[in-house]
Amino acid sequence: MNFRFSIYFLLLNLSVFAQMGYYVEDNLKYTNNAINDDLYKINKEFQPFVKLDTIGFSEFSLPILTLKIHSESKHKKYPIWLVGNIHAREDYSSKMLMKFANLFLLSVVGLNNTYDKASKYLEFFDFYISPVVNPDGLKIAHEDWVGIEKFKDSIMKIKRIDSFSAWKANGLGVDLNSNFDDGNHLYKCTAISQEVPASEGYKGCFPAEAKETIVLQNFVNKLNPILTLSFHTKGNVLFWGDCDTYDKFNNVDSLISGKVAQKTGLKMMNLSYNPINYGCGLENYIRVKLDMLAVCVELSPMTNRREQHPDNQFNKLVWANVAQLPIIYLEELLKTKELWPNQMKNYFSEID
Template sequence: MGRIIQPKQLYTYDILCEDCNRLMERYPSLISTETIGYSVGERKIIAIKLGNGEDKIFISGAHHAREWLTTALLMDIIETYARVAVNTSNVEANRIKSILDECTFLFVPMVNPDGVTLVQKGEHDFEQKDLLIKWNNGSDDFSAWKANIRGVDLNRQYPADWETIQFDPGVQSCENFKGFSFLSEPESLAIFHFVQSQSIKIAAAYHSSGEEIFWKYKSENELEKWSKKIAMELADLTGYQLIYPGENPSGGGLTDWFISYYKRPSFTIEIAPYVGPNPVPLTYYDSIYIKNKNVPLLLAENRNP
């Protein structure tokens, strides 16, 4: 049978929903899905569970609308692991099978389905067209849009130093607006509640531009040592640069909150060379996949200090 996931395309919310169903049908012993919430526009926020183990690893993609290639990457990795575990017998397969026996990966490949749809298809599917254009600096070209469709940056919504987030425009915008209160948006609130409902060992959030790994936030002592060890292994695996925050890092991100609240490692991974305020071109995909295909396995193998 051929592969289900075709990542080198305009990977839309509708394709995501269809592919989730097809993956569950083909790999029922390894893959299940759960709708953990709904977006402002009533699109499903889907969590995909891969594996049967007790230890949980959480990985998200597409908090930011223009970063939808992270969704395609995560879906490709999910199918690869399931396909190898079911159909193959070699050293790599044994590694994956062992991890899927001990761990369950919890993927939310598209946190911001409304925003992704806006970037890919324009404002025509949305009632508040005039507001969206206003928040987009008067333009009907939404390719640079990061926010959800209420003009809130979902990765500035989490309760970690939210009050002091830097470079906030203070009003709805295509990017960087943290909202009028933390967890005001249904998408970030769904992630918050889902993470709280699980006992997660390690978390990662995929973003798209810069080939960087954010790992430290305000971690200290043993947590900092553990996190740095994993971050250095991630850097060796991907070739991405480790980012050391300054004295007062801006908070509000999913990984900032996870590190602060759970005192466990969490990583923000930027998958592509810097491409400015644009979706990452599909021509980068093969290189991105090669660098990232083993990242979840590495995280799982480092889930305990």
């Protein structure tokens, strides 16, 4: 086929693709409202494989939406939770999850081949995808004040370390990933720690102080996912385990993340040893309280700026490396089934 025909067929495919429900904003700023609109469209378009739920509300009363992707199966199915944008400025993480969800669903219905075994994975797993768990923070980072105007004065009074685009906390200046009730709140203290509410670095007065933290803890306590991937955007690395919980997983945690690192080029970090640094994250809470696997996935190369790389670099800096990452995790998880500790084999979930 000559070049002109190739381009013609490429454009034809793209236009068919667009009509059939690819909604994700890959290149521009992907606002909280646009993400929610796209989740509603996906929920409408991809029945019966999806179910959209509000799992709770933020400090500013914005809904925290979670998309379940599932199908009928004769097998026992394991819940998997994919979480994005717990840190406001790291919105590559919500693009990542929206793009994954949309292309996975198009693969399920045979309109795309990014995930050629998508239907097979739905026989074993139910996916729960929460692209934006810190909607107030995301709106602040985008300086998108529509709907949160009445909070603007109080936001302006919060200590700001840098520009709004570097905002990491929730709407009240609490870093959500330093506020989970994993038993380390008293000790948690990092180089960027703040004593007062701030755009980053403030762990809150007490564990699970932030509404969003409570919503996420309540949800995960009920869901009891055997694997959670929480997406962030600094450094192309995997924080897969810590010394307090390492002996709970019979090595499954290091085996699966090791394979993912090999196949994606992301770096597997050493086991985290000091709860002063690593404590109070969502992943720590899940490992300590639920005895289930949880990994913090840092997307995109390290930068010396606070903000992540520009929106239009997402496909090059993130997607090109990690499009298959969630699937590789599941593939490796199934391969290690013999090694699963009892709490994973005998999981229970109160959500269906």
